[in-house]
Every structure is written in C-alpha cells, then in structure tokens.
Amino acid sequence: MHNYGTAFLGMLAMVLNTVLNLAIAWQMQQLIDIAAGNGAFLTMAQLCAVFLLSFALMGVIMALNAYARPIFLKRALQQYRDYAFARLTEKSAFAFGREDTSAYLSALTNDTLSLETNYLSALFTLPANVLMLVGVLGLMLSYSPLLTPAALTVSLLPLGASLLAGGHLPAQEKRVSDANGAFLATLKDMLSGFPVIKSFQAEKEALRLFSESNAALQQVKCHAARTRTALQYIGGAAGSLTIFTVFLLGAALALSGRGVTAGVVMVFAQLMESFESSLSVIPQIWANRKAADALIDKLAAALAAHASSGGVPAPSVLKDGITVQSLSFAYNNETPALQDISFRFAAGGKYAVAGGSGSGKSTLLKLLQGSNDGYRGSILYDGKELRTLRPDSLYDLLSVIQQDVFIFNSSVRDNFTMFRDFPSGKVERVIRLAGLEGLINARGADCPCGENGNVLSGGERQRISIARSLLRETPVLLVDEATASLDPVTAFGVTDSILSLDGLTRILVTHRLEEAMLRRCDGILVLKNGCLEEFGAFDELMDRKGYFYSLFMVSQS
Numbered sequence: 001m002h003n004y005g006t007a008f009l010g011m012l013a014m015v016l017n018t019v020l021n022l023a024i025a026w027q028m029q030q031l032i033d034i035a036a037g038n039g040a041f042l043t044m045a046q047l048c049a050v051f052l053l054s055f056a057l058m059g060v061i062m063a064l065n066a067y068a069r070p071i072f073l074k075r076a077l078q079q080y081r082d083y084a085f086a087r088l089t090e091k092s093a094f095a096f097g098r099e100d101t102s103a104y105l106s107a108l109t110n111d112t113l114s115l116e117t118n119y120l121s122a123l124f125t126l127p128a129n130v131l132m133l134v135g136v137l138g139l140m141l142s143y144s145p146l147l148t149p150a151a152l153t154v155s156l157l158p159l160g161a162s163l164l165a166g167g168h169l170p171a172q173e174k175r176v177s178d179a180n181g182a183f184l185a186t187l188k189d190m191l192s193g194f195p196v197i198k199s200f201q202a203e204k205e206a207l208r209l210f211s212e213s214n215a216a217l218q219q220v221k222c223h224a225a226r227t228r229t230a231l232q233y234i235g236g237a238a239g240s241l242t243i244f245t246v247f248l249l250g251a252a253l254a255l256s257g258r259g260v261t262a263g264v265v266m267v268f269a270q271l272m273e274s275f276e277s278s279l280s281v282i283p284q285i286w287a288n289r290k291a292a293d294a295l296i297d298k299l300a301a302a303l304a305a306h307a308s309s310g311g312v313p314a315p316s317v318l319k320d321g322i323t324v325q326s327l328s329f330a331y332n333n334e335t336p337a338l339q340d341i342s343f344r345f346a347a348g349g350k351y352a353v354a355g356g357s358g359s360g361k362s363t364l365l366k367l368l369q370g371s372n373d374g375y376r377g378s379i380l381y382d383g384k385e386l387r388t389l390r391p392d393s394l395y396d397l398l399s400v401i402q403q404d405v406f407i408f409n410s411s412v413r414d415n416f417t418m419f420r421d422f423p424s425g426k427v428e429r430v431i432r433l434a435g436l437e438g439l440i441n442a443r444g445a446d447c448p449c450g451e452n453g454n455v456l457s458g459g460e461r462q463r464i465s466i467a468r469s470l471l472r473e474t475p476v477l478l479v480d481e482a483t484a485s486l487d488p489v490t491a492f493g494v495t496d497s498i499l500s501l502d503g504l505t506r507i508l509v510t511h512r513l514e515e516a517m518l519r520r521c522d523g524i525l526v527l528k529n530g531c532l533e534e535f536g537a538f539d540e541l542m543d544r545k546g547y548f549y550s551l552f553m554v555s556q557s
C-alpha cells in the first residue's frame, strides 16, 4: 500500500494554498491602490474576476486537502504499527520473555498518536511553508527593496527564540513515552490482579499506586505541553512585534515619499504575517521531527534488542533423540536450579520427569524448549545443539502444553486451531484426544471464550491448550503438569491419549505419581534439589527402593 500519491496530493494542496495566499495579498494591494487612486495593474472588473477565480481555487484546495491528508495519515500510521508489530513477531519467545512489554504498548499507542499530531500532520505543511518564505521574499523585494532587508532582520528574532526553546522537546517527548509505558504497566497489573486486590481488600493501595503512576505521567506530559505552548507563544509574540516594526518603517517611508504606497504598506504587513507564521512553524516542525526521531529510535532499539540471531534449522523429524550432557543452570546467578545433569531420551519414547517441589522439573522443561540459552553443558536434538538452532524452526520440532494457558478473546475453535484451517478429520480426532467433546457438544466450537477464557473453567482452558498442541503434530511434545486442573477421570483420559499417540517423543512433568501412567513410560527422570537422582523404568526404580520409591510411597499414603 503505497502512500506517495496521497502525500503528493496533500502537499500539492498546501503548496497551492500558499500560492493562493500570495495571490490574495497581491489582489489586496491592487484593491487598496485602486481605491486610493494610486493606479493599479488591474481594473476593478478584472480584479473582481480574479477574486472569484481565487475563491474557486480555494474550494479545489479544500477538497484536495480533505481527501488526501486523512488517507495519508491513516496509511502512514497503519503501516508504522503493522511494520513494528511484524518486527516484534520475529523475536523468539525467549527473547520476548526477557523484555518489558509496556514499552511496546506505549510505542504502539501513545507514541503513535504523538507522531500523528506533532510530526506527520505538521510535516505536510513543510514544502508550503518553505514556498511561502520564498514567495513572500520575492513579492516584498518587488514592492520595496528598501523595506525588505529591515523586515528580514527583525524577523530573525522569533526564529532564534523558537530554535532555543525547541531543543528541549525530544528529551521531553521520550520522557512522556517512558512514563506512558510505566503507566500502562501499572494499569495492566491492576486489571489482571483485580480479583486479588478485591479479596485482599487492597483497593486503597491499588488506587495509591495507580494515582502515583497517573500523576507521574501527567507531570511529564504537562512539561512537554508547556514547551510546545511556549514555542507557539514565543513565535507569535515575536511575530507581532516584527509586523508592528515593519508597519512603522513602511509608514515612515510612505510619508517621506520613497515610492511606497498605502497599498504596499498594507500588503507588506500582511506578507510579513505570512512570513512570520511560516518562519515560526519551521523550527516547530524541526523540533517535532527530532522528538519523533527519539520515539522512532526508542522503538527501533526495543525491536533490535534480543532479536533472534539466525542459526541452523532444527531437525524436522527426530530420529535419534534428545541428549543432555552436564547441564547446569541458575536463574539470576543464584543457587543453581539444575546441576550437572546428563541423560538421553530416545526418539519416539515416553518419559516422565518427577521430583519434589522446586526440584527443577519445570526449569528442565523450559530449557528443553529453548526458553533460555544461559545454561552450561549441552542439549542436543539429534546431535544438534539447541543454542545453534533457528528459533522459528524449533517451534516445528516441539510443542508445549503448559500449566498456564493463554486463551485469546475469540471462539473455542480459533483458540485450538490458532486461527488456522485444518482438515475436519484431524480437528475431530484432536477434539476427542484432548477431551474437548463435552464442551463443543454443549456450546459449539464457535462459542466465545471471553477475555483470557474467563467464561471457561480451568479444565476447559487446559483441554483447549492440549488440543492446540496436539493439532500441530510436532515430533516432540513437552507437557508441564497439563492435567493439574482436570478432574481425575478427565486427567486420566487426557494422559492416556497423550501416551497412546504414536511416533512422538513425549516428556511429561508430573506431580501426581500415578502408577498406571508411570508404568507406561519408557523412563522416569527423578530430580532432587536440581540434581539427577535416578533415571529408569517404574519397576526398576521401585526395586531400587531409593528416592523415587520414597516419593511414590508417600504419594500413595
């Protein structure tokens, strides 16, 4: 969607408007001099005809402007946002997980509005303003070469003042953007945590946090608005002073008989007004441009940070398996969550990861899915180190069913197909495997899920997440406590479906040590305080009567 045509038409309208303003100034001078009997280039009748033509041209300009400018702004901002979001989606989930999303919220809402009002709209008028300066200068010189240099000298005053004041704007605009990001982050927290706020009767504290953030935002906005207003007033006041001075000089020249007529003095005053407004607008546009650059740079820096850095494609089919060698990992340089772990999961196998609370089960699963590359040792998929794999190709190799399910504010079908089309046979099979039949038979696949699935039960949300992963048919399926929010019968059915799938490598993190499920696994990896304590089949581990045996016996009692 090119925007050059509309930009050209919009600017053409502004340029024509400038020409028209200059022509009207000239017509005014002719009119005054005809009335004063000084003699003019046109007769009264000709002048009236030119006036009518000018009004017709004004209509054309208005129509052109009304058509082109809104379309230009609509497309420009739409493209800006779409481009930024497309770049954002190129990031890996790991990279994005380390970032503060409020910066993007601000960049794509408040900052875009600021770009529209303060920069793009003003930029439209730039060629017209430059033309106005040149045109006015030409006309003034033709009327009085004597008065022109004096007028130009006085007009430098507002220009200098505006340039000085405009220098503060970029830093202020960036501060507004940062404060807006912080405000959105607070708002997001308050809305997501609303039930917690209510149940802990923390409304006052919530209001205090909200008010502080709101006040901080309004404060920096107020500073920026003050600078903008100062810029306008400085330009305006200095402009009036200039016009008054020129008027006085012109009157003195007219009275001393230096070839300056009353019409010329009047037109000079009018031209100076146009000259001044164009001259004062240019530093504002310049300052706004710098401010806009600061916002664009901020977004570009955020988009470039943690950008995915390429890599080799992940295997499309897992032939050998997953090999983990001397794996250690610590969050934020604290006590290691995993220490020196080595094991191998064969391709197509079913494995359970067990251990006490905080033993590192979820951390291991997160590392296997490439959510953090800050580990020591190696994680090999068919011999290829995870860190060297292209993040997007990794998503074709493995899918994850997590405890926390994100549900889009859309239909049940959209949520498990992730807005894509699949053959109906495949969809029906997955609905059955994930235990979604009950929900779909009762409400239909097109029933809305509400914001983050608020009209669904925890179990229904979980089943959607399971169907979502199964539909992708990736060679590896990672499952983190997926059945925790399901009732025992449904949980058993869903686990049974996952364990019955053919050709998939399945790794299930589990709290519930259910014998029937564990017996069907090819291996159980047992973690204790971040270390690999045991690894073997159910019977093997039970015969050993070690840590797993104790865990299992406790869970049964």
Ligand SMILES: Nc1ncnc2c1ncn2[C@@H]1O[C@H](COP(=O)(O)OP(=O)(O)OP(=O)(O)O)[C@@H](O)[C@H]1O
Pocket (backbone or CB within 6 Å): 331, 332, 337, 355, 356, 357, 358, 359, 360, 361, 362, 363, 364, 511
């Ligand atoms: N994002 C994080 N930042 C810092 N420490 C973390 C983070 N996530 C987990 N940990 C710590 O790492 C250790 C292992 O946590 P992990 O969630 O992997 O254990 P788990 O076995 O899955 O526990 P549970 O069964 O209770 O879910 C814990 O000590 C935990 O506090």
